[in-house]
Structures are given as structure tokens and as C-alpha cells.
Amino acid sequence: MRMVFRWYGEGNDTVSLRHIKQIPGVEGIVWSLHDVPPGEEWPLDKILDYKAQADEYGFHLEVVESVNIHEDIKLGLPTRDGYISNYIRTMEKLARVGVKVICYNFMPVFDWIRTDLFKELEDGSTALFYEKAKVDSIDPEELVLAIAGNPTYTMAGWEPDRLRKLIPLFEAYREITSEHLWNHLKYFLVRIVPAAEKLDIRMAIHPDDPPWPVFGLPRIMTGRDSIRRLLQLVDSPYNGVTLCSGSLGAHPANDIPAMIREFADRIPFAHIRNVRTYENGDFIECSHRASDGTVDICEIVRAYHETGFRGYARPDHGRHLWDESCRPGYGLYDRALGIMYLWGIWDSLERANQGR
Template identity: 35%
Template sequence: MIESWRWYGDLDQITLDEVAQTGARGIVTALHEIPYGRVWSAEAIVERNNRVKAAGFDWVVVESLPIHEDIKRGTGDLTGLFAAYRQSMANLAAEGIKVICYNFMPLLDWTRTNLAAPVAGGATCLRFEAVHMAAFEIHMLGREAATQDYPADVVTKAAAWAQNVSEADRAALLGAVMAGMPGAFDRYDIAGLRGALTRYDGIDRTALRANYKRFLDEIIPTAEELGMRMCVHPDDPPRDILGLPRIVSNGDDLDWVLGAYDSPVNGITLCSGSLGANPANDVPAIAARVADRVHFAHLRNVRKDPDGSFEEAAHLDGDTDMVALIRVLLAEQAKRTQAGRADQQIAFRPDHGHHMLSDHARDLIAGYPLIGRLRGLAELRGVIAAVQAGA
């Protein structure tokens, strides 16, 4: 498997020289500074790729080439947006960058309610607290329908929280929910988020799937022509939030994605953390189910609570059997080697580490520390070596 590391370019305080010391061989990056829907110019791609190469790495995966909200909503004449996306793909392919990770989550990317929840020993992690998310939806956004989206005891606790917290606490919660990914995308205040949500009125699961299928119909033929592989990232969290449907949350959803445009280049980013946050998901079993279409992997772990809350665990300590999952991925690689496939090795990266030790002294991107991910990579590297040795 190809050990890789997510790097945010000029938005990242972690340098490529530091990444080199982790032992990773590949870089996962994107042009986060470019607003959604704009073409990634050949010049900008070459500049980024040259920096990656000069540091001794290969740019192995684009994460991500984002999809404009108009495409997700199916709004208006989308000809220009699809053309821009295809041109960006062509410019990437010309530089030999052939794997694109993307998501189809409406409006928000990954969502958490606490970016620095304490864990044992003084480290911190990303956490999704169901009570706080319910309070955000019901009492800050004023979305009364959200009372039906959470268990009754969570709704009761959310009301108590909303009555007893300060404006600073509310602002911190809004900041966490809006954290998403760094780069040129919209962050909202409460009024702005309410307005953005209204633009999704009438878009249910069926409509969102139809818009996603249109995206695949427009993009996958170009990927085939360019020799590229597209791999959708599962929803994070894998449940509807803010009244918006999520359609890439479990094994059945992944089956639908792969069948919506049945092509080897239409694939999956196997994110063990996103899928693992759904109690109904058996992540190693889902991985085995879609293994031949896994083009990229995010390896991380989560620990779940009965009320729907979850937090990032250490890579080998959460609810997902990481050893079993790695066995599935290595078995798939062996099959690909035997079949003579060009994509024999699966790139993976350690995802969402704990902020620990000297990470606390730096203003690092939430979920993307240096020491915490180094720990995760070392643990995953050890599991891979043991499984390959037959242990």
C-alpha cells in the first residue's frame, strides 16, 4: 500500500520537509485556494506538482476537486460548471495525476461539534456530540423539524443545553460546525446558513441521487478517456443533518453509486472513520463488498456512543477492527497484482489524528496534526507489515 499524507499547501503550517520525516511516500493535496466551480489552471497544477516533486514525493491523489453546490442541487444551466470540472481533470491528467477523491455532501463537508475534545493523557480529538448538534439545529437554526431527527432524550438535553450556555458557547459551536475544510468555500453565520438551506428546499434523497447520477454521467466518460479514477468519499457523519439528505452513508449506498455508472473508474474512497460512525456499518465487510472499486483509503477509527455521538479514537483503539480492514485491502491488492491491473497498490493516508505533544503549540488544521497523524501512520505501518508477514 502507498503511504501518503494530506498536505494543504500554503494553508498548512506543516512543511513538506516535516512530512518527509514521517516516512510517507505520497502526497494528497488540492488547490484549496481556488473557489468551487473555477478551472484549475495548468500553471497552478504544475506549480503545486513541482513543489511536491522537489520535496521527494509523488502527488498520488487529488483531495479534492470540489463539486459546486449548483451541481448538487441541479440548479440552472450547469454546462459551464461541468465543462470547468472536465478541464480541471484534463489539466491534472496532463501532469500525471490520475486519482480524484471528491464528495457529494450537500452544503457542508465533514461536520463536528467540538474540534478539541479532551482524551486521556492530555491529547484532543474531533468530536460529534449529538446533544450539541440537536441544539444547533433546533435552538440556534430554529429548525423545529429536527426534533424528529434525534432521540427524545437527546432533544430534551439539547433544550437544557441551549437554555444554560453563553453566547460564546454558541459561537464556538457554530465555528466547529462551519470548520469543514480549509480553502475557498463558504462559511456561514446563522442567518446565512438558514438562507443556504432554503436553496435545498424540495431536494430529497431521490432528487439528490438524480443530481449525483447526472454528475457521474457528465464526468465518468471524461475520466475513462483520460485514464483517471474517481472515488467518492462517504458522508461524514453518515446520517442526514440540517434536514439535508445524505446518500453515501452505507454499503447499499455504495452499491448504488457503483451501479449508477458501471465503470471501473467510478470508485470509492474507503473511509473507515466516516463509515465507522454508523453503528449499522460493518466496515471490513463493506470494504470486501466494494474492494475492486476502492481507489483510495482513509484509515482512521471512531468510538461511538449510544445516543449517536462519536469521536475520533486512536487508529487501533476504536470500534472498527483495523487489522481485519487492512487484511481486506491487502487481499485486494494481491488480486489486482495477479490480474495485472495497473492500479495494483492502493494509496492510503492516516486520517484525523489526535492533537498531542508539540501539536498543541502550533496553529494546525483541526484533525490534521503532525504528531497525532505520525502516530497513526506508524501504527498502520506496523499492522501492514505484520499482516504481510503472515502474523
């Protein structure tokens, strides 16, 4: 397991590379150019600037999250070919700085969805929260004001450019079914995967978050069957999945350790985090400790260990602790605690193996 840490860049993150360097076992930065709109080719000078900053602290840039997919690709519009060409040219530049994995998603309009960015937990910490009844009844534009209208931090996956066109986007998706979305994803992968093979970059799709339809929009990456289908669209080790225990764990029917054991050779990147689910469909993010949530983090790490996982992993979202002012879900303290919890499980499994 190769531990990495998501970083939003100089001037766009409360956590510094100097802080990250002090977390044991972190070897690389998970990064992106968040100011480049989806569909545009990434400028090489900005990529090299990121590399220079990472090099100063001895971090690699082998995992990018995300090179976002333009909506025209998801909608299957004639303009998609130009955006796919831009994507491939960006991949070629990323290969020059050693990128090995690109995490992306294929969620229409919205990326992850939550209704409260700072819901208080019993211990006084706060965390990202999803209230099903509110999502079922709220106007999508209200949700945009609550999430993307955050005045302090840009929210990854909630690009202002895209969300300003919310009404026409919903209209465009009115006739798009799940099958249409699957076909459009296949079209994208048939073009992208040969380039990925040539550049030695593994594509790793992120599950939908949450893993069910929202606001009438189709969602297709929701569990074990959909991952199987995804991997068969283009049968190549360069077509893989970012297995996110938090996204998939929001649905009680998802057996994540079983998925790890089945898809082990197609998981180049893992997001490991815990959520606590409720019978009414709500869920809240919590500490990584297995007993604090619904997701069995101990068994998940065991599954990675048993399958000889040598991919990249990050602790993903954390709570907001000790009055830390930070990007929602991406403070320093709880993610650092999460890393140490994950290493504790991993090291115990290693020690047990050595003792046999």
C-alpha cells in the same frame, strides 16, 4: 498499499514537506487548491507550482482531495452544465501532472460536521468530537461560527463563500429529497466518468461524514447499500469510492471489512482512521490503535491485504499531541504514529504470508 499524506500547501499547513519526507513509506502528497472556489476551473500555473514543490522532495501528486462540487450541481440547477464543464477542464489539467485519483463528496451545504475541534481525551490529547444532542438543537449558523470561524486555519469543505449564503442554500434544499440528490449525482457522473476514462483518472466519492441526515439535509453516501447503488449509477472502474473507515465507522451498523471485500476493485483510495462511538450517537476521533476505538483497524487492514489492495491510503485525521499547534485533525505526530501502526499490521501480514 501506497501510503500518502494530506498536505494543505505552503503557508497553509503547519506540517512541512521536509517533515513528511521523514515518515517511512510515504510516497505522495494528497493535495488540493483550497483557495479556488467550488465550480471554478483550476489555474494551470497553481497546479504546476504544487508539482514543483512536491518534486523537490520526490513526492508524486497522484491523489487530489478534493475538486469540490458546486452546489448548483447538487441542486440540479440549469447552471450545472457550465460547472461540470469547468470540472472536466480541471481534470484535463490534473492529468498533465500525473493525477490518478480525484476524491470528492456530494454532501449538501456542509462537508464533515463536528461540534468540538479540540475535545480532550483521557490521556490529555485532543480530537475532533461530534455531540449529537448539540447538532439536533443548535442553529446551523452557530455551528458555522464555531467551525468555519476558526481564525487560524481555513477549514476544508467549509468554504466561506458558500457559508455566507447559508440561509438561501437551506431554502434551496427545502424541496430536495434523497432521490433528487441521487438523480443529480447520476447526472454529474454520466458527464464526468467518460472524461475520467479518457484521462485515466479514477473518481472516488467520499462517504458522508457523519453518515446520516443532518439539519434536515439529505445524505446519501452512508453505507453498504448506498455504495452498491453509487457503483451501479455508472458501471465503470473509473466510478469508485474513497472508503473512509472514520466516516462510515461513526455508524455502528456499518461493517467496513465486509465493504472492503465486496468493493475491493472499486476502491482506489482509502482513509484509515478510528473513532469511538457512544450509545447516545456521539463519537470522538481517537488513535489508530484498534483497542482505542470502536473501529477494528486490524481487521480493516487485513481485508485490504487479503483483497490485494494496491490503491492509495492515508491515515486521515489524528489527535493533537504533545502541545502541537496545528490544523484541527491534521497535525504531524498522530498521523505519523498512525502510519507506523498501519505499516506494522501490513508488514506482519506480509511476513505471515511469506512464512506459509
